[in-house]
Amino acid sequence: MFISSAIAQTAPAPAAGGDMQSTLVSMLPLVLMFVVLYFIMIRPQMKRQKEHRAMVEALAKGDEVATAGGILGRVSRLGDPYLTVEIANGVEIQVQRSAVVQVLPKGTIK
Template sequence: MFISSAFAQTAPAAAAEGGLMGSLTGMLPLVLMFVVLYFIMIRPQMKRQKEHRAMIDALAKGDEVVTAGGLLGKVANLSEGYVQLEIASGVQVQVQRSAVTQVLPKGTVK
């Protein structure tokens, strides 16, 4: 009888300790999935956004660009949120800066 009551007194402490370890072990896969998701999806996307923002900020008059709609043209004029592209001689269109997807090497657009 003495041994069983002594064992019973230590049982709640052992159960509480095991419960804490159990909950941490149960959360480990969730934390691991978030870390993998961050390095596979979130971080590369943030890097691409940062590169795109730098490219848009670096646009200058005379740059040859491609828009998201597939227009090729030379930058004729720049404003705060818009770019005026010359897509043919005397033909200019105005597009948002964020629509520019790529800056082409000089001499690509003729």
């Protein structure tokens, strides 16, 4: 007697369409979070990488540059993976192209 009344009080099984809808609704905040993350963090980072790559490819002899280490100098020779930067009269160093973070306006370095 007790078992039959307990079974009678259980909730009815939901329809198959309602279960699918509740699953989609529960996943909506997660999907929205990834969309916001993409537009706030990932997309701007990709844009900065693209701009940096274009700047590094456009380097020419005589450009004044700043490196990631804070060294200012003038490009004296260009190679594929490296470039030579003159930091003082007769003092040249070799740096990776990717280490150049900024091309300075002409005349910045005296």
